[in-house]
Amino acid sequence: MAAIQNIKVSVDAVVFGYTSKEGLSVLLIKRKIEPFKDSWALPGGLVLDDESLEDAVQRELEEETSVNINYLEQLYSFGKPGRDPRNRVVSVTYYGLVKPDGLTLEAQTDAAEAAWFNMRNCPKLAFDHQDIIVKALQRLKGKIRYEPIGFELLDEKFPFSELEKLYATVLERPIDRRNFKKKIMKFGFIIETNEKQQLESAGRPGNLFCFDQAKYFELKKQGIAFEI
Amino acid sequence: MAAIQNIKVSVDAVVFGYTSKEGLSVLLIKRKIEPFKDSWALPGGLVLDDESLEDAVQRELEEETSVNINYLEQLYSFGKPGRDPRNRVVSVTYYGLVKPDGLTLEAQTDAAEAAWFNMRNCPKLAFDHQDIIVKALQRLKGKIRYEPIGFELLDEKFPFSELEKLYATVLERPIDRRNFKKKIMKFGFIIETNEKQQLESAGRPGNLFCFDQAKYFELKKQGIAFEI
DNA sequence: AAATTTTGCGTTTAACTTACATTAATTGTA
DNA sequence: TACAATTAATGTAAGTTAAACGCAAAATTT
Numbered sequence: 464m465a466a467i468q469n470i471k472v473s474v475d476a477v478v479f480g481y482t483s484k485e486g487l488s489v490l491l492i493k494r495k496i497e498p499f500k501d502s503w504a505l506p507g508g509l510v511l512d513d514e515s516l517e518d519a520v521q522r523e524l525e526e527e528t529s530v531n532i533n534y535l536e537q538l539y540s541f542g543k544p545g546r547d548p549r550n551r552v553v554s555v556t557y558y559g560l561v562k563p564d565g566l567t568l569e570a571q572t573d574a575a576e577a578a579w580f581n582m583r584n585c586p587k588l589a590f591d592h593q594d595i596i597v598k599a600l601q602r603l604k605g606k607i608r609y610e611p612i613g614f615e616l617l618d619e620k621f622p623f624s625e626l627e628k629l630y631a632t633v634l635e636r637p638i639d640r641r642n643f644k645k646k647i648m649k650f651g652f653i654i655e656t657n658e659k660q661q662l663e664s665a666g667r668p669g670n671l672f673c674f675d676q677a678k679y680f681e682l683k684k685q686g687i688a689f690e691i
Numbered sequence: 692m693a694a695i696q697n698i699k700v701s702v703d704a705v706v707f708g709y710t711s712k713e714g715l716s717v718l719l720i721k722r723k724i725e726p727f728k729d730s731w732a733l734p735g736g737l738v739l740d741d742e743s744l745e746d747a748v749q750r751e752l753e754e755e756t757s758v759n760i761n762y763l764e765q766l767y768s769f770g771k772p773g774r775d776p777r778n779r780v781v782s783v784t785y786y787g788l789v790k791p792d793g794l795t796l797e798a799q800t801d802a803a804e805a806a807w808f809n810m811r812n813c814p815k816l817a818f819d820h821q822d823i824i825v826k827a828l829q830r831l832k833g834k835i836r837y838e839p840i841g842f843e844l845l846d847e848k849f850p851f852s853e854l855e856k857l858y859a860t861v862l863e864r865p866i867d868r869r870n871f872k873k874k875i876m877k878f879g880f881i882i883e884t885n886e887k888q889q890l891e892s893a894g895r896p897g898n899l900f901c902f903d904q905a906k907y908f909e910l911k912k913q914g915i916a917f918e919i
Numbered sequence: 920a921a922a923t924t925t926t927g928c929g930t931t932t933a934a935c936t937t938a939c940a941t942t943a944a945t946t947g948t949a
Numbered sequence: 950t951a952c953a954a955t956t957a958a959t960g961t962a963a964g965t966t967a968a969a970c971g972c973a974a975a976a977t978t979t
Contacts, residue, residue, distance in 0.1 A: 850956095851955085851957085851958095852956080852957080868957090868958095869958085869959075869960085872958090872959095889958095890956095892955080892956090893954065893955040893956070894954085894955040894956030894957070895955080895956050895957045896956085896957080896959080897956075897957055897958085898957085898958090
């Protein structure tokens with residue numbers, strides 16, 4: 464039998480935000496304590512002895528940013544010796560998607576500050592948190608090919624072009640509007656309403672669409688084959 | 692700051708074996724100590740303070756079964772309080788694929804015995820190891836749709852029907868031989884040799900095929916769209 | 920009112936998928 | 950030794966899907 468193990472378990476959250484203007488952003492906190500004091504980092508922290516990993520990551524996220532998310536998906540566990548200069552720490556990471564508009568960020572406990580950073584404009588991060596974000600982005604890009612996305616990221620009602628922009632942003636390439644619409648509509652998780660978009664700029668106003676939640680989550684579970 | 696954390700970190704391995712006769716099997720050990728003494732369980736154990744998670748899982752696998760695998764992929768981390776009756780244990784699990792023929796199993800350390808169990812014929816397992824196997828199987832079934840598989844599971848040279856059987860086994864449904872072959876060959880990760888199969892039973896002997904390793908691993912990395 | 924922007928269809932062509940039947944090369948057996 | 954059984958190799962026609970486009974409609978901006 465080995466000697467007493469001295470490893471800590473933490474959780475970290477990669478929370479992606481999306482707006483059609485800004486594209487993808489990620490929620491970071493500024494560390495108030497050493498190590499990496501004043502560096503930006505992912506929200507997260509040590510797991511309590513009697514809470515589940517999911518509870519821990521939601522709690523840490525709430526404590527450090529005041530953001531509440533009811534669905535975070537497990538991403539990967541990072542456990543290389545030396546990734547935290549203090550102790551050996553194995554971090555179980557989670558990721559999730561939210562619509563940042565209307566969320567207020569309030570730093571608390573270990574965090575001096577919480578803020579959204581555009582993905583094209585991220586600061587240098589503490590620990591191996593850069594690797595974690597890269598992994599999360601890979602996962603998101605992979606997932607979009609076999610699961611519908613958007614429900615958590617768009618307004619309840621949205622013009623179709625918003626969904627298209629979201630896919631184009633995540634996939635990082637342009638999409639043919641007409642073929643995209645045909646493909647998406649065939650899945651049946653998007654419903655056309657009879658309302659029209661309120662314009663903010665030039666152009667013909669589009670019809671508003673919304674998600675068919677039941678179908679959306681069913682397809683999310685069973686998987687879709689979606690090569691754009 | 693929270694009180695001192697009292698959580699242990701372990702690793703467990705789901706090693707799938709495949710033979711065309713038996714189909715999928717999984718490598719299990721019989722526990723020599725409490726809790727769950729004499730129950731079958733996944734090979735695994737506590738991580739040492741100074742070894743990586745990957746090293747830990749390979750070491751535990753080697754110690755308990757004498758099987759060496761150089762590529763195990765991280766599957767999921769299980770950390771519900773109470774999943775181990777002794778302490779809180781967070782287990783980072785890995786899975787891998789091997790060809791069981793020619794591997795000798797030798798139980799060592801904590802294991803009284805090591806053996807392959809056909810997936811249709813698994814015993815009741817210790818801890819939440821049943822959940823872990825279910826997760827691994829889901830992952831494998833998902834993966835086969837966007838990654839080539841087979842390199843680790845088939846002989847160096849094999850008749851095409853062996854690859855077909857493998858896919859049919861993992862997907863748990865029959866496959867049209869002719870369409871399957873066309874599709875696979877188009878990817879270019881399988882090469883036809885000019886050798887012929889040595890027959891073990893009746894039937895026309897098939898040509899032998901082998902993997903183009905470079906292409907195989909390239910496609911594994913970049914992903915394939917493979918709806919059979 | 921003319922130019923610009925964005926939406927909403929719709930068509931054509933190429934590529935792929937599906938379903939399916941026949942011939943060829945072996946082994947086992949009468 | 951022939952014939953039955955088994956497994957392999959191959960091709961094609963019909964249906965479906967994907968990709969590449971063009972053009973008119975409904976707004977705003979100039």
